[in-house]
Amino acid sequence: MEMDIRKIQEILPHRFPFLLVDRIVALEEGRVVGIKNVTVNEWFFQGHFPGRPIMPGVLILESMAQVGATMMMYMEEFRGCIPYFASLDNVRFRRPVVPGDQLVMEVTLLRMKGRVGKLKGVARVKDQVVAEAELGFSLVREEAREEVS
Numbered sequence: 001m002e003m004d005i006r007k008i009q010e011i012l013p014h015r016f017p018f019l020l021v022d023r024i025v026a027l028e029e030g031r032v033v034g035i036k037n038v039t040v041n042e043w044f045f046q047g048h049f050p051g052r053p054i055m056p057g058v059l060i061l062e063s064m065a066q067v068g069a070t071m072m073m074y075m076e077e078f079r080g081c082i083p084y085f086a087s088l089d090n091v092r093f094r095r096p097v098v099p100g101d102q103l104v105m106e107v108t109l110l111r112m113k114g115r116v117g118k119l120k121g122v123a124r125v126k127d128q129v130v131a132e133a134e135l136g137f138s139l140v141r142e143e144a145r146e147e148v149s
Contacts, residue, residue, distance in 0.1 A: 001027040003070070011073045012066060013082060017043045020063035021105075024070055030109040034067030040099035055097035060131045061088065064121035068107040068135060072117070078139050081115065087136030094129050101125045107135075115139040 003011075003024035012019065026033040038055055045053035069083040097103060103123050110118040116138050123131040 003027065008070060011070055014066060018062075019066070020059060021066045021070065024067070025104075027071060027074065030071075031106070032067055032071035033104065033106050034063075034070065036063045036103040036105070038097055038099055038101045038103060042099070045099065053099055055101075057093050057131065060093070060097060060103065060123055061091065061121075061133055061135070063103060064105045064107060064123055064131070064133065065119075065135050065137070067105045068109075068119040068121060068137070071107065071109070072137070072139060078115070080142050081139035082142060084138045084140060085135070086116065086138045087118075087134075089134040089136070091131075091133040093131050095125075097123075097125060097130055101130075103130070110134065115141075 005022060008021060008024060020036055021034045022037050023035045024032060025035060040053065044056055044059060048054060048056050065085065072078050073081060103125060105121060105123045107119050107121045110120050119135045121133050121135055122129060
């Protein structure tokens with residue numbers, strides 16, 4: 001299954017400037033592949049770094065997390081949840097991501113218990129790994145989040 005940006009926005013709560021996935025190109029049980037087209041017009045390049053733009057590593061991780069969240073929140077039992085980071089493990093950055101790159105992120109579900117789980121994400125540019133991580137997450141129901149505040 002594929003999703004364009006309109007379908008992604010029906011599932012994810014993220015919006016500009018923090019929606020960091022442009023397309024889902026594969027979605028199956030336990031695995032998703034998403035794309036982020038990195039352009040020179042990205043807001044974060046203004047300060048990271050002037051004259052030598054490099055996508056911040058934390059935003060690469062966030063992009064991977066959003067791809068994974070799309071897979072999880074597409075499932076009927078998790079509709080209406082808000083995804084929260086719970087942990088990051090085994091994070092590795094292999095090379096810089098620069099304007100003109102297309103991040104292709106493959107995210108697989110490692111384990112799930114209730115609404116808490118762990119994903120494995122690998123980001124590539126032209127088949128070269130640029131980052132990888134294990135992403136722990138919690139899916140919180142919107143009404144439960146409102147009760148806490």
